[in-house]
Amino acid sequence: MLNLNDLRLFVQAVDSGGFTAAGRRAGIPKSTVSKRIAELEASLGARLIHRTSRRFALTDIGHGFYDHARAAVIEAETAEGLVRSRLAEPSGTVRITAAVPVVQFHLADRLPLLAEALPRVRVELHATDRFVDLVEEGFDIAVRSHFAPLPDSSMVQRLLAVERVVPVASPAYLARRGVPGHPSALGEHDALLTGRSAGTWRLDDGAGTVVAVTPRPRLVADESVALLRTAAAGLGVACLPERICRDAVDSGALIRILPGWSAGTVTTTLLMPHRRGLLPSVRAVVDFLADRLGQPG
Secondary structure (H helix, E strand, O other): OOOHHHHHHHHHHHHHOOHHHHHHHHOOOHHHHHHHHHHHHHHHOOOOEEEOOOOEEEOHHHHHHHHHHHHHHHHHHHHHHHHHHHHOOOOEEEEEEEOHHHHHHHHOOOHHHHHHHOOOEEEEEEEOOOOOOHHHHOOOEEEEEEOOOOOOOOEEEEEEEEEEEEEEEOHHHHHHHOOOOOHHHHHHOEEEEOOHHHOOEEEEOOOOOEEEEOOEEEEEOOOHHHHHHHHHOOOOEEEEEHHHHHHHHHHOOOEEOOOOOEOOEEEEEEEEEOOHHHOHHHHHHHHHHHHHHOOOO
16 A cells, blocks of 8 residues: 555655756655665555656656656645634635736735635745646646636536627727717727737627627727726727726726726636545635625625
């Protein structure tokens, strides 16, 4: 029977990229980590790691063993967590990844509330616009906003919010160019676009009427804050998710034009590896975000 602690050290060594970092995480000497993993290899009768003074890499069989070992460690943590959850409030570290706009407009204001609600949970938030592999990079939760449905995967998906994408412009721009009374009038206006291929807007009145219009491109930016500020500076009309432009509309910096019409919807979804979702700390954070992100900011 394999020693679970040895499996945990092996997984930590792989995740950390070496014995030294794994020893720091476990609070034991590097030599102890190396010895324990060597004993694990001896008990298996197989080399799991190639190690030299300059190289630390898994063998072919080590890759397969790591996947199962990591799953076993997670299951053990889950089993322990289920017991501890009966005895104490959720605790431990929960790692979250999200795109920069999601962090800015959805998570930033809620993190202090999360810390107050779950004082024994330590959240590590990683903001990035690149694709993140939750399993490979060791994240518990991803919060993603998307216009198209997410592909089917082994991830657990939990819908958090669906919001409209609405056309907005600054008072100065509308004073200069006029307020469009119908979506077709946008063809005579300057547009702030999210990409070169997004030159045609399809506006829906919610009753089945859809109008496609191609405004004049004034600026292209694939970042929401840049579009928000450019619209507020009076350069043109932008179509933005309601949460992103709400404060600017409330303050008068932007005006919601064509009331009743929207340029589609954006969905915010929470994803997690199914095993991680069983941990009490992860489940508590998921429940908190589901409750808070389903409400207006």
